[in-house]
Amino acid sequence: xxxxxxxxxxxxxxxxxxxxxxxxxxxxxxxxxxxxxxxxxxxxxxxxxxxxxxxxxxxxxxxxxxxxxxxxxxxxxxxxxxxxxxxxxxxxxxxxxxxxxxxxxxxxxxxxxxxxxxxxxxxxxxxxxxxxxxxxxxxxxxxxxxxxxxxxxxxxxxxxxxxxxxxxxxxxxxxxxxxxxxxxxxxxxxxxxxxxxxxxxxxxxxxxxxxxxxxxxxxxxxxxxxxxxxxxxxxxxxxxxxxxxxxxxxxxxxxxxxxxxxxxxxxxxxxxxxx
Amino acid sequence: xxxxxxxxxxxxxxxxxxxxxxxxxxxxxxxxxxxxxxxxxxxxxxxxxxxxxxxxxxxxxxxxxxxxxxxxxxxxxxxxxxxxxxxxxxxxxxxxxxxxxxxxxxxxxxxxxxxxxxxxxxxxxxxxxxxxxxxxxxxxxxxxxxxxxxxxxxxxxxxxxxxxxxxxxxxxxxxxxxxxxxxxxxxxxxxxxxxxxxxxxxxxxxxxxxxxxxxxxxxxxxxxxxxxxxxxxxxxxxxxxxxxxxxxxxxxxxxxxxxxxxxxxxxxxxxxxxxxxxxxxxxxxxxxxxxxxxxx
Ligand SMILES: Nc1ncnc2c1ncn2[C@@H]1O[C@H](COP(=O)(O)OP(=O)(O)OP(=O)(O)O)[C@@H](O)[C@H]1O
Ligand SMILES: [Mg+2]
Numbered sequence: 001x002x003x004x005x006x007x008x009x010x011x012x013x014x015x016x017x018x019x020x021x022x023x024x025x026x027x028x029x030x031x032x033x034x035x036x037x038x039x040x041x042x043x044x045x046x047x048x049x050x051x052x053x054x055x056x057x058x059x060x061x062x063x064x065x066x067x068x069x070x071x072x073x074x075x076x077x078x079x080x081x082x083x084x085x086x087x088x089x090x091x092x093x094x095x096x097x098x099x100x101x102x103x104x105x106x107x108x109x110x111x112x113x114x115x116x117x118x119x120x121x122x123x124x125x126x127x128x129x130x131x132x133x134x135x136x137x138x139x140x141x142x143x144x145x146x147x148x149x150x151x152x153x154x155x156x157x158x159x160x161x162x163x164x165x166x167x168x169x170x171x172x173x174x175x176x177x178x179x180x181x182x183x184x185x186x187x188x189x190x191x192x193x194x195x196x197x198x199x200x201x202x203x204x205x206x207x208x209x210x211x212x213x214x215x216x217x218x219x220x221x222x223x224x225x226x227x228x229x230x231x232x233x234x235x236x237x238x239x240x241x242x243x244x245x246x247x248x249x250x251x252x253x254x255x256x257x258x259x260x261x262x263x264x265x266x267x268x269x270x271x272x273x274x275x
Numbered sequence: 276x277x278x279x280x281x282x283x284x285x286x287x288x289x290x291x292x293x294x295x296x297x298x299x300x301x302x303x304x305x306x307x308x309x310x311x312x313x314x315x316x317x318x319x320x321x322x323x324x325x326x327x328x329x330x331x332x333x334x335x336x337x338x339x340x341x342x343x344x345x346x347x348x349x350x351x352x353x354x355x356x357x358x359x360x361x362x363x364x365x366x367x368x369x370x371x372x373x374x375x376x377x378x379x380x381x382x383x384x385x386x387x388x389x390x391x392x393x394x395x396x397x398x399x400x401x402x403x404x405x406x407x408x409x410x411x412x413x414x415x416x417x418x419x420x421x422x423x424x425x426x427x428x429x430x431x432x433x434x435x436x437x438x439x440x441x442x443x444x445x446x447x448x449x450x451x452x453x454x455x456x457x458x459x460x461x462x463x464x465x466x467x468x469x470x471x472x473x474x475x476x477x478x479x480x481x482x483x484x485x486x487x488x489x490x491x492x493x494x495x496x497x498x499x500x501x502x503x504x505x506x507x508x509x510x511x512x513x514x515x516x517x518x519x520x521x522x523x524x525x526x527x528x529x530x531x532x533x534x535x536x537x538x539x540x541x542x543x544x545x546x547x548x549x550x551x552x553x554x555x556x557x558x559x560x561x562x563x564x565x566x567x568x569x570x571x
Contacts, residue, residue: 007375011368018363086359090416093325093353094376095345275327 004096008104013111016074022112025070029120032062037124051132052139055124056146057233060226063117064219067150068157068186070116072178074109075161078102079270080174089275098270106158106263113154118147142230149222152255156218157182159262166269189217211246221254278303278350278424278455279324284333286319286479293319294479296333301455303423306446308466309459311476312567317459318356320476321426324457325353337424349377352422356429356459358413362402366393366412369401373416383419390445391415392438406433414442418449425449427458431465443469463487463559477567487559494565496557497529500538508548515545 016022037055082088091101125143128136164177193213200206215221227233228248279301286294294316301307309317322328324335326343337347360369366388371381388397391411396404401412410433417425431439446456446469460466466473467487475483475490483490503525504512512526513519519526530538535554542552557565 003378004376007372011364011372014368015361015363085361086355086357087361089322089325089327089355090353090358090413092327093348093351094373095348095378096376097345275322 005100005104009107012105012108016112021074025112025116026119029116030123033120033124036062037127050136050138052128052136053142053233055128056139056142063150064223067153069182071113071154071157072161072182075158076165076174076178077171078105078162079165080169080171083169084171092275099267102270109158110155114151117150121147142233145229146226152259153222155259156262159266162266163269166273186219215250215254218258221251225251278338280336282334285331287331292479297481303453303455304450306450306456306470307472308470309474315476316479318428321428324426350423352417352425354413354417354427354430360401363400365398365400367397370415373419377420379420387415425454425456429459463563475567483566491562494562496561496565497531499555500528500530501553502526503551504548505550512548
């Protein structure tokens with residue numbers, strides 16, 4: 001079973017490589033990291049945080065938008081594209097089940113995301129070390145944390161992309177659903193919470209429900225976890241107070257559970273696709 | 276021992292039935308051709324056998340297992356109609372992947388592709404292939420690991436006549452080694468000598484099943500007979516065969532299959548006036564049209 005999933009992952013990675021998704025993803029992450037780390041050099045000394053932690057703070061805010069977008073871009077075609085090309089019926093007659101097929105695709109696409117964020121953030125690290133020497137190395141743990149949480153966040157949105165792909169069965173429809181999903185999770189959700197908090201004006205909603213709603217969204221959980229886990233990063237972001245109010249295990253649990261839940265959702269949606 | 280058994284199979288999409296009460300059984304080594312007009316339900320029957328869609332009623336068993344189950348998938352090979360592959364992979368990469376999925380050595384991809392005549396093109400991207408070449412990649416993947424049951428949906432579509440012959444030779448080899456083969460086709464003339472049994476579907480019902488000879492008998496279409504008179508014997512011959520029609524210097528008549536022997540006797544009696552004759556059996560297309568048309 002494992003070897004079949006690996007073979008699927010391998011062929012899917014090859015396809016991603018040929019379709020230039022790997023290049024695009026890596027170039028995109030490297031470019032944005034470079035711009036951020038060069039542009040974000042000014043305020044570092046004032047906050048008493050090392051240079052790399054400052055960069056991680058701004059990378060966190062960037063990745064919240066970019067990683068889900070990248071993951072959805074890579075994954076929306078996974079099932080719908082096969083339906084359209086007509087390759088799905090044949091694949092489903094092979095001794096690899098639907099779960100295995102999806103797992104293989106997820107593994108390959110996760111590798112693309114992991115490569116992109118690792119190489120992208122590495123650029124930022126190099127710039128930080130270049131600028132302020134060994135002192136910046138204090139921020140390395142925060143950088144590692146950013147990498148593996150970005151991969152988890154990517155996994156969530158890859159699987160959500162697979163679910164959209166299965167539900168719409170047409171690439172164009174899947175692309176539309178993916179964009180809508182991104183808007184809801186990344187933009188509208190936070191706006192909605194903000195509006196609710198403002199309307200509530202410090203009432204029960206703000207103190208009891210809001211923290212849970214915040215970590216329930218994987219993107220917010222990603223942001224909070226990265227800002228709260230390192231004092232330096234929290235200080236650099238200026239959001240330490242807000243992040244500290246939430247126990248660190250909550251966003252972590254959210255980040256660990258979401259990939260699983262999203263994968264199960266994708267599997268269920270794929271199960272309903274009749275080739 | 277049957278490798279595939281289908282009984283009272285019914286499939287509906289919405290309310291309209293696509294297959295109704297179809298029975299079929301295949302033994303190891305048997306080649307069965309499925310014929311029928313466009314929309315008769317051939318591809319649907321095959322998808323049901325593979326477990327790609329669910330039957331509305333009836334039973335299907337692949338070596339005693341449910342269609343689409345892990346065991347059934349391991350035993351079965353499929354060639355879909357209009358087979359497609361990802362255009363940016365080469366045939367060798369694609370087949371190597373399929374070999375790994377079936378637990379075989381991926382290095383077997385090259386000999387397999389050579390066997391279907393893609394030896395030179397196997398490292399090119401499938402996106403650059405012609406239709407027939409894609410079909411051959413499809414054939415190559417269906418040959419992996421000597422499947423016990425092969426389900427081939429219009430396997431020769433897009434193949435040139437020489438390739439078709441090679442393909443049927445390959446099938447004969449596979450059948451001899453014990454694979455059961457269910458294939459669909461549109462032309463009785465094509466599968467004539469290459470299959471052991473023919474099943475004709477019409478509007479989702481099985482309207483005929485048997486060897487070509489059995490179908491021929493069942494259709495009971497008359498033979499066509501051409502007679503050529505000896506020099507100057509035209510009138511004499513016409514007198515001996517008053518039912519014949521004259522066309523140029525030929526006499527043409529039809530003869531029900533049951534009266535073939537009687538006709539032979541008349542021909543030998545007319546020996547003096549007869550230079551030559553031809554006995555033309557009804558064409559396969561006529562037989563096919565007769566059987567599938569009668570049901571409609
Ligand atoms: N998913 C579906 N939804 C609704 N109707 C379907 C579906 N799939 C097939 N049909 C209908 O089932 C009937 C049989 O289709 P099928 O593809 O089995 O025909 P076929 O015998 O393979 O024809 P052809 O020779 O053209 O390949 C057709 O009328 C078709 O419209
Ligand atoms: Mg068909």
